[in-house]
Amino acid sequence: MATLLMEHEPHGVHQTKKAAASGWIGSALEYYDFFIYATAASLIFPQIFFPSSDPTVAIVASLATYGVGYVARPIGAFVLGHWGDTHGRKTVLILCMFLMGFSTMAVGLLPTYQQVGILAPVLLVILRLIQGFAVAGEISGASSMILEHAPFGRRGFYASFTLQGVQAGQILAAAVFLPLAHYMPEQAFNSWGWRIPFLLSFVVIVAGYIIRREVAETPAFAEESEHGEVPKAPIVEAFRSSWQDMLRVVCMALMNVIPVVTSIFGAAYAVQAAYGIGFHKDVYLWIPILGNIVAVVVIPYVGNLSDLIGRRPPIIVGALASGLLSFFYLYAISIHNVPLAIVVSLLMWGIVYQGYNAVFPSFYPELFSTRTRVSAMAIAQNVGTTITALLPALFAAVAPPGSTNIPLTIGMLTFGVTLIAAAAAWSARETYRVHMNDLGHPDAVPVGKKEYDAMRAQSLAQARPAHRQA
Numbered sequence: 001m002a003t004l005l006m007e008h009e010p011h012g013v014h015q016t017k018k019a020a021a022s023g024w025i026g027s028a029l030e031y032y033d034f035f036i037y038a039t040a041a042s043l044i045f046p047q048i049f050f051p052s053s054d055p056t057v058a059i060v061a062s063l064a065t066y067g068v069g070y071v072a073r074p075i076g077a078f079v080l081g082h083w084g085d086t087h088g089r090k091t092v093l094i095l096c097m098f099l100m101g102f103s104t105m106a107v108g109l110l111p112t113y114q115q116v117g118i119l120a121p122v123l124l125v126i127l128r129l130i131q132g133f134a135v136a137g138e139i140s141g142a143s144s145m146i147l148e149h150a151p152f153g154r155r156g157f158y159a160s161f162t163l164q165g166v167q168a169g170q171i172l173a174a175a176v177f178l179p180l181a182h183y184m185p186e187q188a189f190n191s192w193g194w195r196i197p198f199l200l201s202f203v204v205i206v207a208g209y210i211i212r213r214e215v216a217e218t219p220a221f222a223e224e225s226e227h228g229e230v231p232k233a234p235i236v237e238a239f240r241s242s243w244q245d246m247l248r249v250v251c252m253a254l255m256n257v258i259p260v261v262t263s264i265f266g267a268a269y270a271v272q273a274a275y276g277i278g279f280h281k282d283v284y285l286w287i288p289i290l291g292n293i294v295a296v297v298v299i300p301y302v303g304n305l306s307d308l309i310g311r312r313p314p315i316i317v318g319a320l321a322s323g324l325l326s327f328f329y330l331y332a333i334s335i336h337n338v339p340l341a342i343v344v345s346l347l348m349w350g351i352v353y354q355g356y357n358a359v360f361p362s363f364y365p366e367l368f369s370t371r372t373r374v375s376a377m378a379i380a381q382n383v384g385t386t387i388t389a390l391l392p393a394l395f396a397a398v399a400p401p402g403s404t405n406i407p408l409t410i411g412m413l414t415f416g417v418t419l420i421a422a423a424a425a426w427s428a429r430e431t432y433r434v435h436m437n438d439l440g441h442p443d444a445v446p447v448g449k450k451e452y453d454a455m456r457a458q459s460l461a462q463a464r465p466a467h468r469q470a
Contacts, residue, residue, distance in 0.1 A: 008435030009152060012219030019149035020158045022215045023142035024165035026093060029204040030138045031169030032176075033104040034069070034131060036197045039177045040107075044194045048112045049121045068125055070389035072132030077378035078235060080137025084374030085234035088217045088225075089145040092137050092374065094209065099134035101205035103127045108198025139166070140378035143361040148218035148370070148436065153307060153456030156432060159362035160303025167292040167299065174289045176200065220370045220436055231371045235379070238372035242440065245367040246380040251424035252315065252364075253384025255356045257417040258322045260388055261329070261410065262349045263288045265395045269333055269406065287345050294350030295357065302358035307456065310432050311363035315425040318355020322348050323418030330407035356421070366431035369440025391417075 084092035107127050113120045142162045150158040176197045184193045216222075224230050231237050238246065306314050325348035332341035360381075368376040395413065399406045431439060433446035447455070 008437050010148070010219035010223045010436055012222055013216065014149050014151060014219060015216055016149050016151060016154075016158060018215050019146045019218075020161045022093075022211050023146045024161040024168070025211050026097060026208050027138060027142050027162050027165030028169040028172060029208050030097060030100045030135060031166045032172045033100050033169075033201050033204060034135050035170050035173040036177055037069070037104070037107065037128065037131065039173060039181075040194055040197075044181075044190060045124070047190060048114075048194075049110075049124050050113065067389060068128045069132030069135070070386045072129045073136040073382040073386055074379065076133035076136030077140070077382040078375075079133070081140060081375030081378035082235055084137060084141050084144065084378070085372055086230055086232070088221050089141055089148065089374065090212065090215060090217050092141045093145060094212050096134045096137045096141060097208040097212065098205060099130060100138075101201045101208065103130035103134065104198055104201040104204070108195040108201070136382050137374070137378055139163075139361065140365070140374050140381060143377065144365045144373050145215070145218055147362060147365050148220040149215075151459040151462070152435060153452060153459045155366070156306035156311065156359060156362040157300060157304040159365075160299050160306075160358045162361040163357050164296055164299040167295045171289060171292045171296070173197070224370055229371065234372045234375040238368065238376040238379070242368055242372060242376050245428065246376050248424040248428050249364050249367065249377065249380035250384040250387075252319075252356070252360065252421045253381045254388055254417050255319055255322075255353070255360075255421045256385050256388035257391055257414055258326070258349055258353045260391050261326050261395075261414050262291065262345050264392045265410065266329065266333065266345070269330065269410075287342060290342070291346055291349040294346055295354055298351055298354045299358040302354050303362065306359045306362065307432060310430050311359050311366070312425050312428065312430055314355040314359045315363065316422045318352055318357075318359075319418040319422040319425065321355070322353045323415035325352060326414040326418075327407060327411035330411055334407050363425075363428075363431060366434070366439050367428065370436075372440070388417075 080092055080096060083095065104127075107124065110123055110127075111120055139162060142165075143159050146159050146162060147155050180193050180196060181189060217225075221230075302314055325344060329341060329344045329348055332344050364377045364381060365373050395410050398413070399409045403409065429442065430446065433449070433452045434444050435447065438444035446452075
């Protein structure tokens with residue numbers, strides 16, 4: 001067994017817990033930055049960066065700057081993916097952190113429209129583009145870093161901490177921003193209070209750098225560098241050798257439709273007077289927070305489950321079940337039942353959706369070889385996510401205010417998208433019992449179930465503190 005591991009697993013020190021902590025904290029801090037912008041784009045930016053005699057125009061313009069962040073993500077994926085596969089996982093994560101931290105802090109220092117005129121929204125758009133560019137490399141880089149440091153048999157569990165960090169970052173963004181908006185006098189908040197969450201990004205830069213510099217480069221990438229096998233053009237190689245799996249990842253990444261239905265279209269459907277529902281806005285400020293709290297608890301359990309039964313089953317079940325639950329969620333809104341809408345949203349987003357969300361950080365990078373892992377995952381995942389950013393506009397077009405049977409119409413579209421994601425997962429090869437050095441090779445032979453279980457038990461025993469083993 002030891003000989004088999006040496007042949008198929010990279011040599012070197014595996015800093016499993018340090019890598020997982022680095023991925024968790026780094027993702028939490030970066031997504032804190034990304035999502036405080038989303039909150040500000042709704043609460044404050046229309047008034048201070050996009051003044052207009054028509055408030056609707058100002059709101060649309062402000063939310064458009066939020067969407068710009070998604071436009072920049074495929075570009076960032078190409079650049080940062082290349083960087084991660086040629087310069088290492090550690091360096092690309094530090095680069096992402098600095099780009100995100102400085103651009104977010106700069107938003108907090110921007111002059112308003114009243115001070116500099118049209119230059120204010122122009123600068124805001126530029127900084128949002130940098131944010132979107134930076135975040136494109138975070139999940140693929142952090143997932144690859146954790147995966148390549150994780151012991152065989154526990155990659156799903158440890159890689160899931162990347163997404164647990166993302167959900168925690170969203171909770172942190174709400175925890176910082178919403179109390180300021182709620183308790184500060186409106187004039188003070190509009191004048192300077194909104195800048196506080198952005199300026200706190202200085203903490204992101206310092207804390208993130210301290211944590212990430214402590215993690216060594218992954219054994220898999222280090223081994224590649226030693227043997228002179230680092231590719232000069234990993235993107236070209238990824239498209240040439242793995243385009244089918246990249247296409248599968250694009251389709252699976254369409255699962256972002258569930259957060260879109262829950263927190264974007266669902267919120268507009270529930271609170272906008274034009275739809276005739278009239279839920280209080282506070283309800284839809286709390287639904288994402290509660291959903292993320294539940295997700296933080298659920299994610300590591302689902303990640304661990306994927307190490308026991310495989311990556312594909314949780315993704316397929318999570319995709320189909322959350323797609324079906326979207327009908328009930330929109331129906332609960334349509335009948336004005338707030339408690340039912342909250343319960344179904346928590347079940348759909350906080351629990352069932354995590355079958356996908358907790359597993360893709362291990363499944364996506366496992367589909368690709370070490371040579372092209374960051375590039376292939378970053379490009380494919382960000383293309384899929386960017387497509388879902390267009391879905392709220394599509395939903396509003398096919399189900400505008402006054403439409404009949406909106407829950408059925410949008411529910412069918414949502415289920416259709418999740419069906420595509422489930423089919424893509426079903427068509428992919430299973431990866432959880434394939435050794436690190438064999439990942440990305442379609443003809444790789446997985447370890448037998450009994451042998452795998454024995455190796456996994458050995459990894460679990462080594463991870464336990466000495467007093468517990470005794």
